[in-house]
Amino acid sequence: MSAGCVRWVLSHAVRTVCGGSPVYTPPALRFTVCSKRCNIIAASWRRSAFSTEVHNTEQTPATPKKKKQDPQANASISSIGRKIPERQIQVISATGENLGVMHRADVIRMMDEEGLKLVLLSEHKDPPVYQLMSGKQIHEEQLKMREKKKAKAVPVQVKELSFSAGIASHDLTTKLKQVESWLEKKHHVKITLRAVPRESAVNLDATLEQIVEQMEVMVGFVSRPKVIRDGQAAVCILRPPSAKELSQKGKNKAAEAQPANSTSEAAQSETSPVGSTDTTEGSTQH
Helix, strand or coil, rough: HHHHHHHHHHHHHHHHHCCCCCCCCCCCHHHHHHHHHHHHHHHHHHHCCCCCHHHHHHCCCCCCCCCCCCCCCCCCCECCCCEEEECEEECCCCCCCCEEEEEEEHHHHHHHHHHHEEEECCCCCCEEEEEEECCCHHHHHHHHHHHHHCCCCCCCCCCECCCCCCCCCCHHHHHHHHHHHHHCCEEEEEEEEECCCCCCCHHHHHHHHHHHHCCCCCCEEEEEEECCCCEEEEHHHHHEHHHHHHHHHHHHHHHHHHHHHHHHHHHHHHHHHHHHHHHHHHHHHC
16 A cells, blocks of 8 residues: 555656656757656655655754863963952961862952962862962962973983993093083983903093093992903993082082181191290390
């Protein structure tokens, strides 16, 4: 029954489109007419009750893309002023005490009374967390964050230098000056001391340590001199001295200078009475 109804609908559509007196048409025009007729038949079929095509006239709204949150969005410490977007916020006092959830009007009144500023700590919590700070505290926090950024510096470069144990003295001086220039640029320096060919290598690590001690600048060790290649070479890695090492060196120099000053003062005190007696004797002779 359903198949017969479909055939009747199709035949009726064809008769409707192709009705009229037969007229000769050229092949090109005949092709365009047939294509139009096919489109009309397809459209009438889609509008019929026998069509199972799903009409998707409603367009689904495009979901907006979520913006990626910048991990450094709240990396800086700064005051937000008096414009607090949330009605209820969690507040931490200037001393670090948790004051709990407060209304923004109460927070603004507290800021005016105590002369403090409001800093956003975490906006992802519910409610957001703010802290009351003085201008000095904000400045100190900004300095700390700058120091942390400086600590994440460019990776340290390691320069390499290799020479033989039989190197001439003037060549060694040139090599050591090159090492000093690298250390001044905050580089690490890897020094390799090779044994003299066809000669027995003895205590190359001690020899390398003596060479390092000849340098005019203070250095630190990433790794101290050690023997490698079955005793045919020694290697060490130097680094610029740390602030602690420099301060310790300054204290040692000050401690060494104090005994020298005390001995010189003692020598002067011993010689001064002799001079005074000489002057008195001279005055009595006259």
